[in-house]
Amino acid sequence: MNLKSVLEECLNQVVVRVKPIHSGHVNDAYKVLTKDRCYFLKVNREIVFSNYFVQERAGLAALKEAFQHRVPEVVGVFEHDGAQLLIMEYIESGNANEGFWTDFGQQLAAMHRKSDASFGWHDNNYIGNLPQENTRNSCWSSFYTENRILPLVRKMQDMGVFSNKQIQQAEKLCLEINNILPKEAPALIHGDLWSGNFLIDKKGLPVLIDPSISFSHREMDIGMTKLFGGFPAEFYAAYTASFPLAPGWEARLPVMQLYPLLVHATLFGGGYVGRCVDTLATFN
Template identity: 35%
Template sequence: MKIINPAVNYWLLENQKGTITAVDPVGGGCIHQALFIRTESGESYFLKQNQAAPADMFLSEEEGLNALRVPGGPVVPKVFLAGKSYLLLEDLQPAGRCKDFWQIYGRQLAEIHLNHHPQFGFKEDNYIGFNPQKNTWMDNGIDFFRENRLRPQIDLAGNRSLLDTEDLKALENLLQKLPQIIPPQPASLIHGDLWSGNLITDHHGRPALIDPAVHYGWAEADLAMTDLFGRYPDEFFRAYEEVNPLESFYRSRFPLYNLYHLLNHLNLFGTGYLSRVRLTLKNLS
């Protein structure tokens, strides 16, 4: 049986769940050990653990999950226990997608995005993958995206020699052009890491969101990542806009927003993502 953090075992016993009777590893995670655990009470839980995680990583994830739990929004797993190296969550027992899944999800995600804030940012910094994500409050969305999203990733990649002089020059030119490309938009509560793996289902097949990088940012930027590794169907976007209409030509701005995620992947996984970064820069120049 996998080694379980003692704090998790203690919580289970203190809450009359009994000892752990089964542990099943979950595939797909590249950062943390992910496990389904079952206890003597017959209840099951989802556990993430990582002894090498930054001290606040799982606590930040707890904050993000709690923030996403809004009326009319998608299912978000309950957090039972969070610590430096572990996060114990509700086991949603994912089932096949329900009828009208994409339409339901489109409207539910729009409900999250309708939660606005007068500033861009979040009450604390958090993480995008294993990299820190800066959430210092700013009044202007352009400044926030430039200084708290793109520039930290550019600096990190430059310091690691993952970008050459021409790349850095092209990126700096792009940073100066942001006000001409991106229209004014409110600061919306967003998931922040909406690749397909972070959209699952609960036991009824309803849409559920996990692994957030929550902050108040542009709704368009949240939607953009749905186009980065695959693509959501048109019925999702139609349903979304029934609740939260988007600015004209919003899809044309997706590559710019996704540059943040491509740079993050470059920093996380190496030069395999460099060609996509350069292609994006070429198309935006």
């Protein structure tokens, strides 16, 4: 595929340069320069990731409505010769301004106040390159069990990674989730909120990218921020001051982190499998 020609057709502009940039394991990424603007391009194969960018566009649109700071503007989603392309504005990186983490915590809390009648989303989407089920449910423990934990536990069993013992432990934990987690209204969550999925723009403000959204328990986002080292203390202080978490939230983090750990174990194996096994054992 001649990317330059395809982009000129999509953008109806003369493309000066298409520069590959470092990306994740799902998409190829490029910085696209025209005479007037700079764009960010993602490319993958439609046959492998059906509607991937359609779902990403929907996620970004939902975040844009609820998050006070910046979310990339989507130019369009296109298909060409079996490939799908997502073209967005290019965000120039900057340095965090004073009070960045306090502001970020406050704004995430405000975003989490956007609620819905049920947990889930109007369509299935992706987390990383794994399909994510979002069938609506009025009960969080049922939603988390049926749409998040058990599908991946069974996948791990099919892969020969989990034994019957882990399956039984997971099923037992799922029966207890309703007693472990506090009752809360569904909250709009980013769904994959780690340090690689936000940017800092030239004004020193947070920019949310790569969503895996749903209406879920808001502690899911908090758990994800803590999974790979955590954000600075100011972030959590500001969040809890703005939208207090129920007592004991730190002790519940492993339950909320089990889903992203299962995602990573499914995709990458290795030490993530051990962390999943340890989590299941802790609650059995």
